[in-house]
Amino acid sequence: MLTIIIISILLSIFITILFKFITADGDFTLLSKRVKRDKFEDKVVWITGASRGIGEILSKQLASLGAKLIISARSEAELERVKKQLAGKYAPQQVMVLPLDLASGEDALKEAVQEAESFFDGAGVDYMIHNAAYERPKSSAVDVSEESLKAAFEVNVLGPICLTRLLVPFMLDRGRGHFVVMSSAAGKTPAPGQAVYSATKYALNGYFHTLRSEFCRKGINVTIVCPGPIKTSSASATSNSQEKELAEKRVSSQRCAELTIIAASHGLKEVWISYQPVLAVMYLLQYMPSIGFWLMDKIGARRVEAATQKGNTYSLSLLFGNKRA
Secondary structure, three states, X not given: OHHHXXXXXXXXXXXXXXXXXXXXXXXHHHHOOOOOHHHOOOOEEEEOOOOOHHHHHHHHHHHHOOOEEEEOOOOHHHHHHHHHHOOOOOXXXXXXXXXXXXXXXXXXXXXXXXXXXXXXXXXXXXXXXXXXXXXXXXXXXXXXXXXXHHHHHHHHHHHHHHHHHHHHHHHHHHOOEEEEEEOOHHHOOOOOOOHHHHHHHHHHHHHHHHHHHHHHHHOEEEEEXXXXXXXXXXXXXXXXXXXXXXXXXXXXXXXXXXXXXXHHHOOOOEEEEOOOOXXXXXXXXXXXXXXXXXXXXXXXXHHHHHHHOOOOOOOHHHHHOOOOO
């Protein structure tokens, strides 16, 4: 009788864990946390790519937590639009709009850093959220132009690294600073159809994990966020996109921003945000790489074909040769 009870309990625990894994939208360490408001209240937070998507949502959520915001993107008009929608202890009146093009070169980025450091009576930047990104429609690894290749690395890699190099000395002088890097699941796993984008995210991960290891004892923290497919407003602009959204289960921008803020408030080093099957593939490649790479090799060419035909590039049916959801 006791044996049956023990087996039943263990089975219940296993089923619960399995259900949570299947329905999870983030890694287990992340999902066990809640946001720490005091980590952001009265802190200066600089967000790039803040004019739309996750950057815009991050701005809204951080403003509501009482952060002092600096929002950046290329379009000043769009930043002003976002600013008007913010509400919080310092928003919208004291939100600082700082137009910025990450591909503008070191001199322009140096001016931006100096201006950001001067805001709020010279309080200095506490959190730098690298959110801006360059991404193009999926294509084969060899079907990418030199122009797109350079643009992707300038915006996704060289710009954030340059901005960080210029900002770190100020943070070191204060003995504190936190970089939150919006990377991607494509920076942890092969991403057929997104080779260049994936390469830029692998580069980001390598740089910022190394930066943390070099300066963590001097007060510099780094949180790398790796989202899988995210549902944004632009992704559902057409009926075809809406149909695709139903087939590809995507985490909402609001939820992604919420989990990102939770991760940063706890100082987590790296977190994954996604529904299945992307999350499962990330676990496979982390803990059973031989199986994970076999799986990606099996679906690689099919995923590129599915992207060409505007099909579901995250469908399990790709394992069996069905290119469309």
